Amino acid sequence: MTEILKASAGSGKTYNLARKYISLLLGSGEPDAYRHILAVTFTNKATAEMKGRILKELDILARTPERSPYLPDLMRETGKGAEEIRRRAGWFLRAILHDYSSFSVSTIDKFFQQALKAFTREIGFFSSYQVELDRDSLVGEAVDRILDTLPSRGEDLVRWVNENMADRLAVGDRFRLDASLQETASRLLSERFDEAARAAGIDPRAAFSAENLRTIRAACGAIIDDFRARLRAAAQELAGKLSGRAASQLEPYLKAYSMTEKIPYPKTKTLLKDADGTPFAFLLGEPYKIYLTAFNIREQTYALGFARDFRAEMEQLLREKNVLSLDDSNALLRRIIDGSDAPFIYEKMGVRYRHFLLDEFQDTSIVQWENMLPLLRETAAGGGTNFVVGDVKQSIYRWRDSDWRLLASEVEDRLPDCAPPVALRGNWRSARSVVEFNNGFFRFVADRLGIGEIYSDVAQEVRSDEEQPGCVDVVFVEGLRGRKNPEAENAAVLEAVGKALAAGALPSDIAVLVRTHNVGNRIADYLLDHGLSVVSDDSLGVKNAESVTCVVARLALLLNAEDELARYVLGDLEIEVPPGTESLLGLVEGVVRSALAVRPEWRETETQYLFALLDIVQEWATVNGNDLAGFLEYWDSRSDLEISSPDDVQAIRIMTVHKSKGLEFPCVIVTDAEDYEVKTGKWAWCAPDMRDGLLPPALATAIYPVPFSAGETPRTRFSAAYDEEYALSQIDMANLFYVALTRARKSLTVVSILPSAEMRKACAAERETGEPAAAELTKMPEFLYFYFGGAGPWRLGAPFDYGRLRREARTDRRLEAVYESIPLGGRLT
Known part of the structure; x- marks a missing residue:
């Protein structure tokens, strides 16, 4: 069956997850039951906390069960007596310690990577592929490749670029083609794009073909030209009432007319009132919405013309480097297992889970949910347990594609044998x-x-x-x-x-x-x-550490001995570069040793930052090779490199x-x-509202990354998407x-x-x-x-x-450390 636990802040979520795991474990008649229970969390820290809690409680139950707060619940749920629970807890504790790799408590990303590894042949990668966390650098490299090889990509694409640049220059726009392409490319790779395309029922390859985009642009151009012509004619008719103003001066009135209630100036209100009932007033109603919609769509079609080339180039780049972006893994796995049943997936993975415990479910994305769904359905149908824990009120990662609506209703609607949700009402944390x-x-x-x-x-x-x-x-x-x-x-x-x-x-x-x-x-x-x-x-921040800054500055001088900024950073610090190093990692290790030799005090204060630098170099070089210039460019583009905060x-x-x-x-x-305010997202993949037939059918053949503006988007045929985004932003706040x-x-x-x-x-x-x-x-x-x-x-x-x-205060330090100090003999018996 499926159980849903809604756990507000401080209500004992981790306690209940650990209780459920131990209950399933001790209630099972199988000696390897821990191999068939998967607890999924969202962070490594939460994983470590969950494992520690389970092991600690098993040890307490095995030694002095009467001291465990779990005992009454476990006796009720398993139907076992205290002595039987003590015996089973000791047995399972030893079994887990001997077979620790099968103790399945992991992050959701790690679980999906484990699943994806089983399908390496299907995805066309070597099993040794690396997971790349920095997708932006891959996107940037793919865009650079397209621009570098543009002349060889066919006349259609070159003509498309020329038309794009000519239009931009004609209206005096400041425009960088590479930045525009990289922004659109990142949006094409987002989960939101896949969901919007599925919802609209479009095939991206057909939608973003050069032929279809030209058809869309032509349809938008016809709407724009027709509206402007009719507006000029209407303005001439209204010329007397506008006190001789030229048609070219009407732009402010276009926006003002649709906001009459908010206009504070009497003269402007009078002017707009005089326009009522004229063709001018008619045009500023629904025709203006159609015009703004067409204008927005045409603006987005330029970069979309590169969509097919970008996807092909990105796939080629990933295969060459034998890497997968972590962000793309979920979508790739979804395409592989879409429509597959759970036995096939389990067979490929080499493991079968009978019980799932899902933590922080409000942070789950739609793609992650779809990937888990076949397994959860199999569990529910086979008499296993799905234990879903979360809190809609703590959903704060919507910008990372999480969707709290899954917890609010989707789980109950799509999983069989789902019990009514239970809410934990107590707060054990706060005064x-x-x-x-x-x-x-x-x-x-x-x-x-x-x-x-x-x-x-x-x-x-x-x-x-x-x-x-x-x-x-x-x-x-x-x-x-x-x-x-x-x-x-x-x-x-x-x-x-x-x-x-x-x-x-x-x-x-x-x-x-x-x-x-x-x-x-x-x-x-x-x-x-x-x-x-x-x-x-x-x-x-690793980049803010003095030692790391000096090491990177010394590396920069190897590429450019005249780098004034690097010289300024180093000052009079003489850091030697070891001769004869062949690898990038070896080079950086040598520079780090030299730096520690001239500044030995860094051994006490900066070691963790230098180790972090070496880890970053190793990860980057594994994928990209021994390219010092490339690494320094990557280093300059990253601002989020941090060490973990010490607890003590x-x-x-x-x-x-x-x-x-x-x-x-x-x-x-x-x-x-x-700083906590309603902030809508900057954009969203949208399809225009086509219901009344006023927009040409060609515009329904694609979806568009529409920029959101509080002043403009509500007056377009994308207003429904904006209203939904605004409502979700209120909840985010x-x-x-x-x-x-x-x-x-x-x-x-x-x-x-x-x-x-x-x-x-x-x-x-x-x-x-x-x-x-x-x-x-x-x-x-x-x-x-x-x-x-x-x-x-x-x-x-x-x-x-x-x-x-x-x-x-009463310390519980002895309890927290107990599972780490179990006598060796106890583990071997």
Whole structure:
């Protein structure tokens, strides 16, 4: 059967996953049952946590089962007595330790790579292929190859480029062909493209053929020319009412007319009113939507003309390098197993799973879901268990193609024998004030956004045994002309940190959560300037380490002895280059040794960064060979290379909300709340609305990467796609803020600028009349302000006494380490 567990933040998700795994294990009559249970997580850290939890609990159950909180549930679910559970736990613990590679707890990407390895013959790759994480570099290389060989690719493509450039020059556009092609190429490889093409029922090869794109361009051109001609004629008829303005000056009125209610200037309103009932007014209705739609489509057809060449070139490049992009693996696997049954897939993989435990399911993409579906159906039909765990409210990776709607409804609709979802109502993480604030605030947010169904389980019961109530502070600072006020927000963060430290918190107890890296760097610099120790994403960046910067600068001088920037970085540091090295990795290793010889202090402070550099060089050289120039170009293009954050460092942690997901901290400070706002995606693959027959049929033969604009897209035949994107963006905003505010265990501080004066007036009116304001809330400062009914400052609970917490705390260190110190004899018996 299929069970769905909806686990809000802090509700004991990992506990329940481990309980379910152990229950399935101990309830089985098969000695190798652990080989047939697959637990899927989304990060390596979550995988390690899950394995550790399972092994620790098995050890406790095998030694002193009465100490395990799992025992009552396991006795009820398996029907076994305590002594039988103790015996089985010991047996399975030893079996897993002897056969650890078959202990199947892995990330979803690792599982799919395992499956894909079984189909290497079908995909035309060697079994030794490498997985490439940086798809952008592959896309860039494929585009460069196309442009380098353009004359040999046929007259059609050359003519297409010439037409493209001529049109761009005619309208005075600034245009870079390579950048435009790379952007479109990346979009063609996205999961969203595959889904949109399937939904529209089009064949991309036929849709993006030169012949079809020319037909589309001709149809768009006819619409554009006809509209402009009719507009000129209508404008001439209206010339008197327009006070002698020329037809060429009408562009502002085109946009203004469709927004009459928002026009503040009386003269403009009068002018537009005079136009009512004229041909001019008619054209600015539905014909203008048709015109804007055609104009948008024609703009996108240029780069789409390279689609077929790009796909062929990309496939050729991947085979030459014997690499697969991690992003493309899911789509490739989907094409291979589409329509296949589970036995065939299992036969190829050489393993069969009878039970699946799926964690963080709200982060699953449609392609990942489709790839798992045959296996999940087989499990459900064969009497196995699918245990699906997730929380729609914590879905924050839609930009990576995750789709929370799968958890909300798709699983129940498409898997047989699905039990009604169960929601975990307790919060074991946070103190009372934190839980109660989040309960009330996010119910308010859900009501204002109309997403009450999604947030129906947001209210939680306090289960923490913490006696202190905890504390929530909401601090508003005055904005600068309605915008951010970095200095004031920095000062508010510093004050919150000072209060926590004064109350007995250690620096490592405190986490500052930010929306962007730029804000994180700003806060880190400010706290460092005030003598505080900080660990931030930027400080963990490999490229920012002094030792790595110097090593890379020395490598750059090998290519160009006149590189002034490299000389400036090195200063008077004399790093030797070892002679006779044949490989790129050997060269870099030699330079690293020389660097450590002249700066021995780096052995204490920089070793982890230098090791990370060597790992990066090895991975790159395995695929690309010993090309120093190519590696340095790749290095310059990467800004996301980081080492893992140490867990035991005594410093304030500054991280993005996305990095904080799944973590918890005694003291959390969420700053720059104004960065949490409704932001639609920049584009989407769309098909125009063809229902009334006003658009020519040719436009329905393809889909288009339409750029989204709040001012323009709603007035096109892509408005339905924009409306859907806007609604999803509202949920994104709420979810991201929910994740941020639910990381806190003991105290939570939110720092925000005040909303605009207009919004404050609307709030006052709402408070006075008791009726919801007409103003739409689109930023979290507005939601906070309206929730509290004013500027505050607001405090719930009382300042947390961290010193008391430490005096009374009970350590569980011995339990955490127990499975790592099982006597050797116990493993061999």
